[in-house]
Amino acid sequence: MGEHAAREPESSPPGRSGLPRRALLLGGTAGVLGVAGYAGREQLSSWWWRYSGANVPRVEGEVDHPGAEWIPADPANYRRANRPRDYTVDRVVIHMPEATYPITLRVFQDPSHGAATHYVIRSSDGHVAQLARELDVAYHAGHRGFNERSIGIEHEGWADRPEYLTDALYESSARLVAGICARHEIPIDREHIVGHNEVPEVVRVCPGPHWDWDRYLTMVAEA
DSSP, X not given: OOTTXXXXXXXXXXXXXXXXXXXXXXXXHHHHHHHHHHHHHHTTGGGTHHHHTOOOXXXXXXXXXXXXXXXXXXXXXXXXXXXXXXXXXXXEEEEOOSBOHHHHHHHHTOTTTOOOOSEEEOTTTOOEEEOSOTTSEESOSSOHHHHHHEEEEEESXXXXXXXGOOHHHHHHHHHHXXXXXXXXXXXXXXXXXXEGGXXXXXXXXXXXXXXXXXXXXXXXXXX
């Protein structure tokens, strides 16, 4: 498929593309209804892997990033795939969930939420949880084409609270992204490592004005 084979958001039905993903994270009724509409449209496509060769052998609990803890998202919040065989991975998307680490994990394990990232990083110590394999398409960007081509990472905290951007979080995220870029041959630059606010046709704030991109890219390159 093309890089932007579909333009509809992964987490909202037609006409709801302006709904912030953090509104879903906070559990609004409207968000739940939007997820239900999306799930209905995507039900058939979520099973295509059974017939496309995407059902590659997997080991329960296996992670892509050494040291990550496997805490799987609910299967409703991602689509099984076989990347890069079916979709080239050439982007990393940086998120902040507007929530704490445990709440973020809990929401991504809720099948009614309809979204999850591949990884979540804890602010206090940089601990990494992996929720979906990099093989698979996680519903994190609000843009189907970007979801298919990218890996999403949540960083515990709020866009307007810089105290969550600890050294441990930056260092852990830089190591994680360096590994992702090496595995998928992704250039380490601002074209290929982007904020959620830079995803086309998506209105978001995260990771926010306090995210230090110059420092971060230097750390990724050094890692």
